[in-house]
Amino acid sequence: MHGLTTPTLTVSRYESRPWIRTLRNVEKSLRGGRARLIALVLAIGLPVLAVVLGLMQQGLPAETIPPPLDAEPGRWIDIDGAQNTRDIGGYVTADGRTVRRSAVYRSGTLSHVTDAGCDTFTDLGVATVVDYRNRLLPVPLYNGDVFCVHRAVKMYGFPVSFRSEGPEAGRYLQGLEENAEAFCDTFDLLAEPERLPLMYHCAAGTDRTGVMTALLLRLLGVDRNTVLDDFKLSAKVGTPGNLEGMLALLDEVETAGGIETFLERLGVPATVQQRVRENLLE
Incomplete structure (x- = not known):
């Protein structure tokens, strides 16, 4: 129709080349891959860190108080590292x-x-x-x-x-x-x-x-x-x-x-x- 123009998309001659589009797709994939890798590392690393920290607290030395000298025979169980057993x-x-x-x-x-x-x-x-x-x-x-x-x-x-x-x-x-x-x-x-x-x-x-x-x-x-x-x-x-x-x-x-x-x-x-x-x- 007279007086109206149809907008056109200007595409760079470089962007229109197939190898440029391929490189951009590869770049996007790499960015997504890095994000997935980071997420995987966190998903595995944080639980492992929690386990290591937990193991560091497990079995720490503690003073064992022995059964009393007047203990009834068979009443007390002397387990090293535990008490009041x-x-x-x-x-x-x-x-x-x-x-x-x-x-x-x-x-x-x-x-x-x-x-x-x-x-x-x-x-x-x-x-x-x-x-x-x-x-x-x-x-x-x-x-x-x-x-x-x-x-x-x-x-x-x-x-x-x-x-x-x-x-x-x-x-x-x-x-x-x-x-x-x-x-x-x-x-x-x-x-x-x-x-x-x-x-x-x-x-x-x-x-x-x-x-x-x-x-x-x-x-x-x-x-x-x-x-x-x-x-x-x-x-x-x-x-x-x-x-x-x-x-x-x-x-x-x-x-x-x-x-x-x-x-x-x-x-x-x-x-x-x-x-x-x-x-x-x-």
Whole structure:
């Protein structure tokens, strides 16, 4: 039409040449390749760096406090690099039976166990370890239990957090209620014979581990005073527990109508309680 012009694209005579277009395509591919290479390096390198840093923290030396000189024979397990490790067996129950020895162990962290300690741990024949520390995964990295523990057993991470604020007398009971699933899961494991021997632990082997032990011993028929004496043994290796909290917890067990009713309310069925007794009493 008159008065109108059709716009045209001006193409450089160099740009129109095929070899120039090929070079530009190659350049674009190289830029994309570099980006993919950088992404690949980061995807591989960052996890590797995380693993290396984690390994640097795993198994660091720690002072081992030996069992007390007046230790009851067979009660304490001397694992080099660990502390507060004990066999909960040997106690006599109200009906005259005895808690099985070498079936359930309690302990502080297993993150610093030495090679010699690994030999001792392996000799125990532990089949299952439960870690109550507040960790994302039960792995050796970042101060997790040492590799020899992971090689020897089936590991379970049941994170438990006990609050540090509020009256001391209520902390164990509150912690138990807020972390009921972790303790119920431990009872489930104890109800399965193939999971034994089983060891559960936290950091110091005193609070979270102490609550689990108190509930278990009471279920097995060990009297209140003996349970308290067992709880107080942690103080002999420099990790005293919250005695007020333990007294309040045991009081609540009695108020509930006994350990069976208390555990049922917590979420441990009567059938599981019975299997635990069958597995751990003789």
